[in-house]
Amino acid sequence: MTRLRVVVAGTAFGRIYLDAVRAAPEDFELTGILARGSDFSRDLAAREGVPVYTAPDQVPDADIACVVVRSGATGGPGTDLARAFLRRGIHVLQEHPVHTGEIAETLRVARQADAAYAVNTLYHDIEPVRRFITAARALHREQGLAYLDAACNSQVAYPLLDVLGRITATLRPWAFGPADDVPADVGAASETAQPFRTLHAAIGGIPVTLRVQNQVHPEDADNHSYLLHRISAGAEGGVLSLADTHGPVLWNPRLHSRRDGTGRLVMSGPGTERLAVPTTSVLGGEPGTYHEVFAGLWPRAVLRSLRRLAGDITEPARRVHSGQWALAVSRAWSDLTAALGVPELIRPGEPAELPMAVLS
Template structure:
């Protein structure tokens, strides 16, 4: 890392697990952004990470300099068994701004907001998914759709780990969210009800890796249904689809007029955003770029997170996860080689079903 100059924005990353991704991302920020330390417990692993990124390893919050501009607290919040909220509040009380890892409960958020307000610091909850291209496309398209047509229903599928990202997305697509009336099913795998009268169904399909609870994450798949069609975000990395309802004119219903403008010009489905990234590209490119964007936004007054919105997201996250199943960890999940083999088998099955592949040779080669 470059040395900090008089005008550099001085940043410390707290937490060395996912914090590694932040160290990579900070290389993509403005030239005047400099990492001045990695705050961790002092293990050999943490020391190796600090050395690899050319930054000092700090082993106590007291070691963080008072003139630090931002601490990225990539540590689980107090409400979910970590110490991130306590650590964040300590820095905020010193007037140091904080970007806190998701998820964060209403209590976590209000604790940090009060400390930030009291000491003139900034606070935001991190959400790299918000900045991903597919999510940005879906968010913009959903706002456009809901400005034209009212929602009939909202469906979502995911594992429980990224539920906070779903909560934030739902607050940003033009939906009316209050009152909330959501209840879990008896087995805790379905949260259903309504947001301001719009039916909502959130189905959890969670598999927990016995060795790593953050592994095998199923990212949110969200569909907004309206009278004119369904807009779907298949996953936070895409693709994004618009599938209109089939609307027939009077002539078409009578067996003529199939060449009318409405049928000719409306596709049966439209791919608004295409996804062809490998998981390696996601880790080395998409995620660091998204993280860099949100860190930059922390210093941008115009895009500084709104306190009421953060509280709204935290409350909705609590509503979406209250009573949801958190299953026991499993061992023996499919390894990487098995997953590649499964991908190939699915492609072969798709080709054999219709006699032709709908995946271009270019896409095949890129994988």
């Protein structure tokens, strides 16, 4: 198979895409970087051994453009760049978030150019999240899910909905109730503002409770989150949990014991075999460091997205499903953000480090 020629637009998070392309030289070839022409971008392109371009029309023939530039949803030109590439017949993988209207129009441009277009939500391709989705689907298949409980920062609510939809195999029907107000007496008793907003929802017909840290540092949006994603899927047999976006995945079998003739729980002996299992089990490996996240987990996730786009290129019939899923995720995200309201602007200082030894 001929290697697909890839150009990456953006050199902030785009560096993760560069690592992904470099990790699969048998499938992809990096042929250029599109950036504003800063010294950093030019130095990066020189290290990668590729030219740097400052406009889409400067890019010679390529097969795929990875657009890792903010879209109109976050005040950037990413969607305009995506459409410029698509009009030339260059397939596009665009980093989320992207508004529904932007996706719909970009899909129209892609169809006219007979090109593949996909929105990369990234997180469902991260290995611990993949492990959690697979296990949650098995739990759903075997017993049905009683509920989903999820927490995230508002910056990563878009991919959270993507993950929840993949657990249930569909986002529809979805609904989001109003975010609960903080009671006046609770607010008065708090030393600081409540960071999380809570709301009830339904995703794919499953009851969901969402807690969202609806706060953002306007000059440093990538930092100052108390967490990325934490998800629990509950069923009759127990609770499956994703402790963090980067793992681990935990299984807590449900505590249940029969009663004796006096009404007391039977805690040992014959008939209590279901109690002879660990109260918590770890599925898969232990989490790594943040260095390993940046250097390994995230590039491998991007590579999976690139390979999925390559499949859409060779099998055009797959593009309809990819587009419909992208539209559904974006619509659900719009409904969620409307329910949450405008994020609170915060400007905290750099968080203090806390060695784990202090906690032991």
